[in-house]
Amino acid sequence: MTLRDQLRPARVVVMCGPGGVGKTTCAAAIALGSAAADRRVLLLTIDPARRLADTLGITDGGLAGSDVSADGVDVHVVMLDAPRQWDALIRRYAPDDDTAQRIIKSPLYRSITARFIHGHDYIAMEMLYDAYSSGQWDLIVIDTPPTRHAVDFLDAPTRMADFFSSRLLKWLIAPGGTSVTSVAAKAFSAVAQRILGGQFLSDIADLFGALATLSTGFVDRGRAVANLLIDDATTYVVVTTTEEFPRDEARHFSSEVRARGGHLAAWVVNQAHAPVADGATTWSGGDESVQRLLAAAATRERGRIERDELIIMQLAAVAPVAVGYRRDEMSGSVSELVAFGRDVLDSELRGD
Amino acid sequence: MSARDIARRDLVVVTGKGGVGKSFIAAALASAFADAGRRTLLCTLDERIDAARFVGATAANFRAAEVRPHLFVSSIEPEASLKEYLKLHLHLPFVTSVAPIAAVLDFVATAAPGVREIVTMGKVTYEVREEHYDVVVVDASATGHVAGHLAAATTLQELVGGGLIRQQTEWMRAILQNRDRTSAIVVTSLEETPVNESIELITSLRDTADVGVDAIIANRMAPAIAPGAASEDLNELLANSHGPEVQLVQRAVDRREAHLAQWHRLRTAAPDTDVVVIGEGSIVEVARALAEELSL
Numbered sequence: 001m002t003l004r005d006q007l008r009p010a011r012v013v014v015m016c017g018p019g020g021v022g023k024t025t026c027a028a029a030i031a032l033g034s035a036a037a038d039r040r041v042l043l044l045t046i047d048p049a050r051r052l053a054d055t056l057g058i059t060d061g062g063l064a065g066s067d068v069s070a071d072g073v074d075v076h077v078v079m080l081d082a083p084r085q086w087d088a089l090i091r092r093y094a095p096d097d098d099t100a101q102r103i104i105k106s107p108l109y110r111s112i113t114a115r116f117i118h119g120h121d122y123i124a125m126e127m128l129y130d131a132y133s134s135g136q137w138d139l140i141v142i143d144t145p146p147t148r149h150a151v152d153f154l155d156a157p158t159r160m161a162d163f164f165s166s167r168l169l170k171w172l173i174a175p176g177g178t179s180v181t182s183v184a185a186k187a188f189s190a191v192a193q194r195i196l197g198g199q200f201l202s203d204i205a206d207l208f209g210a211l212a213t214l215s216t217g218f219v220d221r222g223r224a225v226a227n228l229l230i231d232d233a234t235t236y237v238v239v240t241t242t243e244e245f246p247r248d249e250a251r252h253f254s255s256e257v258r259a260r261g262g263h264l265a266a267w268v269v270n271q272a273h274a275p276v277a278d279g280a281t282t283w284s285g286g287d288e289s290v291q292r293l294l295a296a297a298a299t300r301e302r303g304r305i306e307r308d309e310l311i312i313m314q315l316a317a318v319a320p321v322a323v324g325y326r327r328d329e330m331s332g333s334v335s336e337l338v339a340f341g342r343d344v345l346d347s348e349l350r351g352d
Numbered sequence: 353m354s355a356r357d358i359a360r361r362d363l364v365v366v367t368g369k370g371g372v373g374k375s376f377i378a379a380a381l382a383s384a385f386a387d388a389g390r391r392t393l394l395c396t397l398d399e400r401i402d403a404a405r406f407v408g409a410t411a412a413n414f415r416a417a418e419v420r421p422h423l424f425v426s427s428i429e430p431e432a433s434l435k436e437y438l439k440l441h442l443h444l445p446f447v448t449s450v451a452p453i454a455a456v457l458d459f460v461a462t463a464a465p466g467v468r469e470i471v472t473m474g475k476v477t478y479e480v481r482e483e484h485y486d487v488v489v490v491d492a493s494a495t496g497h498v499a500g501h502l503a504a505a506t507t508l509q510e511l512v513g514g515g516l517i518r519q520q521t522e523w524m525r526a527i528l529q530n531r532d533r534t535s536a537i538v539v540t541s542l543e544e545t546p547v548n549e550s551i552e553l554i555t556s557l558r559d560t561a562d563v564g565v566d567a568i569i570a571n572r573m574a575p576a577i578a579p580g581a582a583s584e585d586l587n588e589l590l591a592n593s594h595g596p597e598v599q600l601v602q603r604a605v606d607r608r609e610a611h612l613a614q615w616h617r618l619r620t621a622a623p624d625t626d627v628v629v630i631g632e633g634s635i636v637e638v639a640r641a642l643a644e645e646l647s648l
Contacts, residue, residue: 020371020546049545108511197515246371273603281595285588286581293578294589294601301600 003237003322004345006265007034007139010235012132012228013265016144016153016257017239018249022270024048024143025337026239026324026344028056028077031141032334033341035073042131043077044142046124053079055332070334076137078127080145083110085123093217099210106207120145121153122160129225132233154229154260161222164215169208235265238319242272242311254319267315268344270324272308273301316351323347353535355567355626358646361535363480363527365490365563367498367553368539369546373571376635377539378491379406383639386423388648390486393424393479397472397501403491406635424485430468433475469504474520477527480534492536499553502528502536502561528563535566540618542570542611551621567626567646570615574608575631577601 007013007030015027024045031043048056056077057066065078087104094100103109121144128142144153163169171189192201228234236257240250250267257264281298283291315321324344358364358381366378375396382394382403393416396403404412404425414432416424479488492498505521505528512518528534536557540550550568557563578586590602619627628645630638642648 018370020369050548051544193515195516197512197518199514200512200517201515203511241371243371245375276596276599279596281597282593283589283598284592286585290578290581290586290589293581295597297577297604298597298600301604 001320001349002346003030003266003268003320003349004034006320006349007235007237007345009232010265011137011139011233012128012231012235013139013141014128014144014229014234014236014262015141015239016236016253018246018253021239021241021246022324023239025052025340026237026268026270027141027143028052029337029341029344030237031075031077031139031341032068032070032073032338033345034139034141035075037072039138040136041075042137042140043075044080044124044127044131044140045077046080046120046143046145048079051332055334055337068334071338073338078131080120080124080127082120082123085127089123089126090214093214095213099213103207103210103214106203106210108203108207121156124153125157125225125229126221129221129228132228154256154262157222157225157229161219161226164212164218164222169212230261232263235263237265237268239268239270240315241270242308247311247315250315251318264319266320266322266349267318268322268324269308269312269315271326272312272323273304274325275305275309312350320349320351322349353531353564353566353625355628355645356647358535358537358566359648361487361533361566363476363488363490363534364566365492365498365502365534365536366539367492367536367557368569369549372539372541372546374539375403375491376406376638377537377569377571377630377642378489379403380635380638381537381642382423382425382489383407383635384643384646384648385487385489386420387639388643389422391422391424393426393485393488394491395426395428395476395479395488396491397428397476397493428472428475430472433471437471437474469501470508470517470520470524473501473504473528474524477524480527481523498536499556499560502557502563506562528561531564535564537567537569538565539569539571541572542574542614542618544614547614547618547621550618554622554625565625567628568618568622570618570627570629572632573615573629574604574611576608577604 013030015023015030017023024047027045028043028048031041035041043056045056045058048058056068058077058079065076068075068077090103091100094103124142124145128140131137131140189201196204238250238254238257240246254264254267283294286294312321312323322344324340327340364381366374366381368374368377378396379394382392385392394403394407395416396412404419404427407419407423407425409417409419409425412425412427414426414429414436416426418424476488476490479485493501505524508517509521509525512521538550538553538557540546554565554568557565586605590598590605615627615629628642630641630645633641
């Protein structure tokens with residue numbers, strides 16, 4: 001069984017894991033490695049490092065995206081651009097242009113969409129849903145935002161729905177507090193005033209008052225997106241390295257995915273040190289002291305390989321593992337990414 | 353500003369991309385301060401990335417605990433910070449229990465940008481203001497979030513006209529933007545993407561958050577393979593020898609060279625910031641290396 005076999009039934013692959021493990025590169029590699037002449041693949045990427053962005057031909061982060069092709073495969077790439085996509089979303093759900101403008105022009109809107117209810121996470125899931133329901137793609141591979149808590153994006157659609165149906169929101173945007181009679185509402189408004197000041201509070205109330213007119217759209221879509229995330233069509237791949245912290249994060253993440261009813265296909269253990277062939281070594285040249293230093297360096301390297309192998313075995317007890325071996329610094333060609341993707345997809349899974 | 357200025361700061365914010373050893377360096381730096389006899393608080397802003405475990409604490413709580421002489425650890429969780437904040441600042445007559453108020457504030461913090469950051473950074477700067485410690489070392493959130501944390505006071509001050517938050521942002525800014533008292537350290541590994549992000553982070557810390565950067569720590573530099581031997585000799589030896597050991601040594605050589613190239617790139621891209629190179633080692637070794645490099 002290979003990772004390719006595991007992913008075959010999926011229409012959506014969610015790539016997740018902690019920062020700094022090469023998640024974005026793995027997502028691109030898996031998208032490229034999965035593409036075929038008769039398989040249309042979309043890659044939704046979040047924040048690729050410069051070199052990867054160049055490789056993928058992402059120039060201005062345009063919403064339209066770009067196509068990458070190499071070795072006869074073709075992948076469409078779209079990068080998340082949260083501010084622009086928020087604007088598009090507001091325009092779509094707003095009952096009229098005036099409301100959309102009122103929201104977009106609010107002094108608070110920009111900083112709120114950047115942060116509130118994990119705006120990034122919500123937009124990523126929103127884009128996924130859009131692409132999925134368009135029916136244009138045989139496979140969508142989505143990279144996930146580097147969140148403080150790895151599972152935030154999973155909860156973003158539900159949180160969005162909760163936020164808009166919350167009682168507190170109704171209290172906050174009640175005009176002048178006059179129509180609000182309950183003691184709890186009064187207490188809320190007194191505390192909020194005391195902490196945030198009257199002006200800020202009325203700015204917030206104004207913005208959310210306008211946003212609330214869009215809430216049916218948000219709530220309905222939020223639920224639909226949440227359902228897609230646990231649908232049979234969706235599968236998760238957790239990327240980690242053999243380092244302790246990413247490993248712990250990946251474990252935590254895996255159990256959160258499973259607890260929410262998501263289907264975890266496999267882990268990709270990335271940047272592992274590849275084993276070397278057995279055999280004798282003949283040194284020609286160098287004095288004894290240099291050869292001793294080299295032998296010590298070789299022993300240290302062997303230690304890294306053995307440590308990685310041991311950890312991979314331990315991880316394979318939790319979920320099937322595909323190994324992404326460390327390679328020389330990537331030169332930045334698409335075919336290199338394709339080759340990496342095929343390596344990861346086509347090697348036998350461990351612990352399966 | 354130079355790396356040695358770190359020794360006289362009151363607040364040192366340690367940041368960097370995930371996976372570069374930021375928490376480890378924060379813990380080693382705090383240990384080094386404590387070893388130099390300074391009363392040190394090591395605090396983490398993210399309970400899942402726990403710097404405290406590197407200094408032998410099983411878990412860090414909101415209330416600071418002394419793990420060894422002069423070294424205290426605590427975890428600044430937003431919720432506990434909020435409770436303390438409410439106790440200190442909010443004297444509302446009808447408050448009988450904190451829980452419902454916390455729910456309200458939680459909601460407001462969700463809706464209003466920067467409120468959560470103000471509460472956690474508020475706790476950190478409060479410890480500095482009250483001078484409970486000689487130095488506070490913060491294991492800050494990873495790249496991207498940290499500028500937001502540090503800039504929260506300014507952002508909110510621009511948005512908020514009055515209220516308690518406004519008053520708080522004023523004294524917080526006075527501490528965070530005072531270059532004599534507060535500085536940031538950016539930790540990076542010597543790989544392409546972390547180096548790029550570190551360079552960007554320094555700019556955003558200075559421009560967006562108005563916080564000074566004393567040093568970049570280039571962490572886990574690979575050691576030289578045969579320090580006495582000339583590299584041409586070594587390359588020739590490797591080219592003429594055969595077998596798996598040669599392949600292994602070649603990997604170590606390549607890694608060392610890649611790290612040196614990134615180190616060079618880092619110094620060229622950030623000419624005004626000191627780059628302190630730290631090798632692989634245990635917490636004790638790294639603390640000692642930092643103490644020496646920074647003259648603690």
